[in-house]
Amino acid sequence: MNFNRRDFLKISAAGAAAVAVPNTLNASAGDVPSGPISVWATDASHKHQEQNPLGWTNAPAAGADVITVDTAKAYQGVLGFGAAFTDAACFTLNRLDPVVRKELFKNLFDPSRMGLSVSRICMGSSDYATKAYSYDEGLDPDPEMARFSIEHDKAYILPILREARAVNPDMWILGSPWSPPAWMKPNKSMLGGSMRRGSLKPYALYFERFLDAYAGEGVKVNSVTPQNEIDTEQDGRMPAACWPQEYEIEFVRDHLGPRMAKAANPADIWILDHNYNLWGRVVDELEDPGTRQVVKGVAWHGYVGSPEQMLNVKKHFPDIDMFWTEGGPDFEQPGYETEWAKWGDIFTGILRNEARCIIAWNYALDEKGNPNIGPFKCAGLVTVHSQTRQITHSGQLWAFHHFSGHIKRGARIVDSAGQTDVKHVVAKNPGGDSVAVLTNTAKEAKVVTLLVGGASVKMEVGADSVTTLAWG
Numbered sequence: 445m446n447f448n449r450r451d452f453l454k455i456s457a458a459g460a461a462a463v464a465v466p467n468t469l470n471a472s473a474g475d476v477p478s479g480p481i482s483v484w485a486t487d488a489s490h491k492h493q494e495q496n497p498l499g500w501t502n503a504p505a506a507g508a509d510v511i512t513v514d515t516a517k518a519y520q521g522v523l524g525f526g527a528a529f530t531d532a533a534c535f536t537l538n539r540l541d542p543v544v545r546k547e548l549f550k551n552l553f554d555p556s557r558m559g560l561s562v563s564r565i566c567m568g569s570s571d572y573a574t575k576a577y578s579y580d581e582g583l584d585p586d587p588e589m590a591r592f593s594i595e596h597d598k599a600y601i602l603p604i605l606r607e608a609r610a611v612n613p614d615m616w617i618l619g620s621p622w623s624p625p626a627w628m629k630p631n632k633s634m635l636g637g638s639m640r641r642g643s644l645k646p647y648a649l650y651f652e653r654f655l656d657a658y659a660g661e662g663v664k665v666n667s668v669t670p671q672n673e674i675d676t677e678q679d680g681r682m683p684a685a686c687w688p689q690e691y692e693i694e695f696v697r698d699h700l701g702p703r704m705a706k707a708a709n710p711a712d713i714w715i716l717d718h719n720y721n722l723w724g725r726v727v728d729e730l731e732d733p734g735t736r737q738v739v740k741g742v743a744w745h746g747y748v749g750s751p752e753q754m755l756n757v758k759k760h761f762p763d764i765d766m767f768w769t770e771g772g773p774d775f776e777q778p779g780y781e782t783e784w785a786k787w788g789d790i791f792t793g794i795l796r797n798e799a800r801c802i803i804a805w806n807y808a809l810d811e812k813g814n815p816n817i818g819p820f821k822c823a824g825l826v827t828v829h830s831q832t833r834q835i836t837h838s839g840q841l842w843a844f845h846h847f848s849g850h851i852k853r854g855a856r857i858v859d860s861a862g863q864t865d866v867k868h869v870v871a872k873n874p875g876g877d878s879v880a881v882l883t884n885t886a887k888e889a890k891v892v893t894l895l896v897g898g899a900s901v902k903m904e905v906g907a908d909s910v911t912t913l914a915w916g
């Protein structure tokens with residue numbers, strides 16, 4: 445199906461408050477908090493700015509402003525947060541002065557700062573690229589991959605990836621193709637069209653060659669999806685390919701899965717890489733025993749549908765992990781620099797519905813959303829002006845500060861319920877500290893009482909704000 449990324453911001457908040465069903469329960473009682481509560485706020489006057497600490501008091505009577513936290517009820521583990529190193533993003537970041545880029549990467553990826561730790565890369569070109577390309581160019585069939593080459597990526601993509609991973613060695617990288625090589629498709633083009641069934645076997649070799657080539661360049665890829673946005677060919681306006689679900693089943697079960705089992709540089713397989721409303725397709729595919737055996741997760745986009753639809757898959761397959769892999773700001777929507785509360789709301793809905801990671805779209809683009817060879821006008825997590833190289837931070841980036849800067853890999857999302865005016869999600873980190881992120885999208889301040897294990901704290905959260913609380 446066709447969709448417009450601009451629709452995402454209009455519809456994604458609809459399911460943001462849905463509550464996930466726990467997949468793991470801790471039999472012990474919820475933790476009783478002690479010590480000070482650290483506070484960070486982003487609003488019109490503050491940008492992830494630390495506030496005066498708060499203290500715990502006795503629990504209040506029940507009220508409409510109360511958020512009750514039960515740390516004994518644990519949901520999914522958190523893999524992390526990040527964005528996409530598209531060809532366009534890497535081209536843009538590569539144009540920065542190395543000293544400036546070093547400081548930017550420290551702010552983004554250093555575990556002592558934001559600690560972004562999950563990133564997506566494109567296997568060949570996406571719509572956000574300087575040109576359309578694959579790793580096996582040419583129109584004649586090449587089933588043995590004699591023409592295979594990642595030479596294009598050596599100029600600036602691989603150096604940028606190595607630089608980012610040097611700052612955060614635990615960076616998880618997801619690889620997604622927007623199109624198979626043109627010769628694998630009936631239309632003989634990277635743009636639009638569909639996958640040819642006879643190309644499934646050589647395409648699995650293409651994946652293996654890609655993983656080996658990247659590993660040889662010092663960049664291990666941890667997971668892959670068979671196809672970005674697998675259910676649309678985007679009217680032939682950009683690199684894309686439509687796959688029938690039986691093709692994805694056959695490819696994963698009979699070709700990619702067996703290759704990964706024997707590969708020198710295997711990667712986890714995540715299916716779909718498309719919208720919430722396609723959850724039925726996911727259930728159908730996972731009902732195939734062979735496919736189910738080799739699939740580790742489902743990759744979701746938020747452009748159509750609502751996040752609670754991920755739970756429809758979890759009901760049938762509770763041991764399959766959910767991963768959110770694309771969504772970003774848009775220059776054609778107002779508020780690029782100030783929509784932190786909008787993204788805080790969206791991120792909360794994603795985490796409250798079993799997703800283990802949140803990967804935004806391009807890390808960086810210029811002030812016009814370029815380079816771009818496709819029809820959609822998106823913006824980057826940061827903007828790098830094409831002439832001045834001035835860096836502008838998006839509202840989405842400020843929202844990420846409140847999540848990635850405090851919720852660490854291995855954290856578990858825990859139960860929180862009550863207050864509906866202010867969106868909330870709570871996590872318990874591996875070290876034992878807890879983090880609550882509160883998002884107020886209203887134009888007026890709201891009073892919130894956080895109730896944890898018999899202790900409480902009452903506070904006011906500002907209008908149009910994101911607030912993080914952390915306690916030991």
